[in-house]
Amino acid sequence: RRAEVPQAVVVLGTESTSVGPHSTRVAAELHALGWDVHVINWRGCSGEQNLNPRTYHFGFTDDLEYIVTTLAKLIPETGAIYLAGFSLGANVVTKFLGDNAGRLQELRVRGAAVNCLPFNPQTLDGRMSKGISKQLYLKAFLKKLKKKAKAFETKIGGDDSIDMKRVLKARNLHEFGEAWLAPVFDLGSMQSYFKEVNVVNIMRHIPVPLYVLNSLDDPILNPESYPSQEDMHPAPIILDYKPKGGHLGFISRESMAGKTSFAGMSFAAFLSHVDDHFVRIAPHVTEMITQPECGAVPM
Numbered sequence: 001r002r003a004e005v006p007q008a009v010v011v012l013g014t015e016s017t018s019v020g021p022h023s024t025r026v027a028a029e030l031h032a033l034g035w036d037v038h039v040i041n042w043r044g045c046s047g048e049q050n051l052n053p054r055t056y057h058f059g060f061t062d063d064l065e066y067i068v069t070t071l072a073k074l075i076p077e078t079g080a081i082y083l084a085g086f087s088l089g090a091n092v093v094t095k096f097l098g099d100n101a102g103r104l105q106e107l108r109v110r111g112a113a114v115n116c117l118p119f120n121p122q123t124l125d126g127r128m129s130k131g132i133s134k135q136l137y138l139k140a141f142l143k144k145l146k147k148k149a150k151a152f153e154t155k156i157g158g159d160d161s162i163d164m165k166r167v168l169k170a171r172n173l174h175e176f177g178e179a180w181l182a183p184v185f186d187l188g189s190m191q192s193y194f195k196e197v198n199v200v201n202i203m204r205h206i207p208v209p210l211y212v213l214n215s216l217d218d219p220i221l222n223p224e225s226y227p228s229q230e231d232m233h234p235a236p237i238i239l240d241y242k243p244k245g246g247h248l249g250f251i252s253r254e255s256m257a258g259k260t261s262f263a264g265m266s267f268a269a270f271l272s273h274v275d276d277h278f279v280r281i282a283p284h285v286t287e288m289i290t291q292p293e294c295g296a297v298p299m
Contacts, residue, residue: 006036010023010038017041022263027039030268038071043063058197059095061096077106080108085112091199095199112210115222119198120200124220131219162183162274166178167180177190203235203237204235206237210236210237211270215244217243221264
């Protein structure tokens with residue numbers, strides 16, 4: 001960490017790791033700006049077994065808040081922290097921004113960029129339970145999550161609040177959430193949980209620039225749940241919905257060569273623009289972010 005340069009914090013998707021291809025390419029683009037980059041491994045995803053039943057979920061901002069708060073204490077008042085996230089991590093970043101809208105200046109958070117933001121995570125199960133998404137995503141996620149749950153029970157001896165039989169029989173993420181996440185995090189019903197982690201209604205209160213890159217052909221997310229640009233007013237948010245891109249599958253000439261990712265390039269262009277033009281008063285930020293200069297973001 002170098003206090004004099006911007007700090008970027010990257011928040012990953014479900015079961016992703018800091019050495020995965022998507023996270024390393026995004027991190028590389030931000031590091032190429034001369035910034036320090038910190039990539040958060042979710043609990044149990046670093047290669048080291050999590051000895052606590054508390055893992056992570058769409059609204060779990062504790063670890064991100066800890067890292068941002070720690071960094072804010074280590075950099076000067078003029079320092080800057082930028083956030084980036086994809087998929088589940090995109091939801092966590094957005095929720096953190098909305099929940100901490102009044103503290104972002106104190107925390108030195110100047111802006112953020114996210115890719116494949118779920119907006120309303122409740123719609124995921126229906127999408128993931130059909131067709132190719134069931135094979136590519138749902139079965140893979142459940143296999144990993146159940147394996148870790150079983151390993152936790154073997155290592156620690158389980159937890160009285162968790163019905164391991166229900167966990168291992170879960171057919172979708174909703175059932176896994178009811179069996180594991182709800183009791184561990186004291187979430188109440190999954191219905192109330194999904195209402196809590198839906199970020200659409202808090203986004204308009206975010207005072208710093210936020211770039212959202214989503215695709216309209218995402219096999220997991222439901223484009224019908226995507227809000228409009230007008231829904232974001234007066235927040236300084238750009239919603240960039242591409243017709244093609246799948247789930248974290250945006251392709252460019254550079255990404256085809258295996259050197260970078262379209263999301264990484266987009267994040268770097270947007271966040272460096274924000275860093276170059278940043279002013280502290282939110283209305284001015286809104287004015288700045290809607291100016292033509294944002295054409296620097298590759299479209």
